[in-house]
Amino acid sequence: MMQRTSFDQMPCPVARSLDRVGEWWSILILRDAVYGLTRFDQFAQSLGIAPNMLTRRLKALCEAGLMERRLYQERPARYEYVLTDTGRDFRPVLWTLFAWGNRHLAPEGESVSLVDPETGLPVDPVVVDRRTGRPLSDGVRVVAGPAASPRLRRRFERPIAL
Amino acid sequence: MMQRTSFDQMPCPVARSLDRVGEWWSILILRDAVYGLTRFDQFAQSLGIAPNMLTRRLKALCEAGLMERRLYQERPARYEYVLTDTGRDFRPVLWTLFAWGNRHLAPEGESVSLVDPETGLPVDPVVVDRRTGRPLSDGVRVVAGPAASPRLRRRFERPIAL
């Protein structure tokens, strides 16, 4: 009996992504890693997470290829946890989550904001198509890709909105 | 004893967002809602989720303000579940999750892809600043916002990368 279905085998990239970073703490650990934290202790203090959970989540993030455990000092052996390229590439998700939270869950105004460090002006994250530069909106569709199974291909015979 | 800390009171909008949609199924339900599904049965079949869980997650999403339960037929009473504006506004997160998954978790190629329905050309989601149009990259910083507590303001005295 499974506690939860593994989303890893699902064809949907959203589901697959969730399979890697779906745990509560994982995304916050990633956030702190982007903030520049690298050490066990820093994460523990910043997050107020129990040490055993931190160990588990860090290990999971390493196995998922988002972070890397690196020996930065021998004798005594000391490790730091740094983002891989895959992990750094997760930032767009953090930005959109950040923006959504600020838009909808900050009734008394933003407690933290994104800014451009050079101008100091606020940054408002929008998702656009790299090629056309046009914002994604109602016009985006999901279609079967090159690696789609016949079954999946049938499901997306008619493009579906996302 | 708490099972997990509520992220709702945290000042970080990422944490607050996770408090609303952090459950595994919630995001997949949102995805399916964007796909156009509205009925209990449709969600159940699409997701392969146990009905009691679907009930729970739908209720939570309604309470969180992302979806709305609407009577679409009396006698017998029938309800449909539709996205609110807040819920639709969550799509940028889905897009970036989708793109990340396709970039890093699709070794045999994309099984599904995003396309522009008019041109049929692939869409590659990138996060840019609405004002300048420049892609967010290493240059983005988090600073204390107008509603920041003094404590928070100290933490972000020096802007922090995100």
Next chain:
DNA sequence: CAGTATCCTGTCCGATACTG
């Protein structure tokens, strides 16, 4: 069809104590 009602299990997570 659209759920509700039970029951069960896995595990996420917190708390605490302990080690090289």
Next chain:
DNA sequence: CAGTATCGGACAGGATACTG
């Protein structure tokens, strides 16, 4: 400092049976 070990509680999630 950087974790490991152990314990226990809450609940997400699965399976199934049942109802208007």
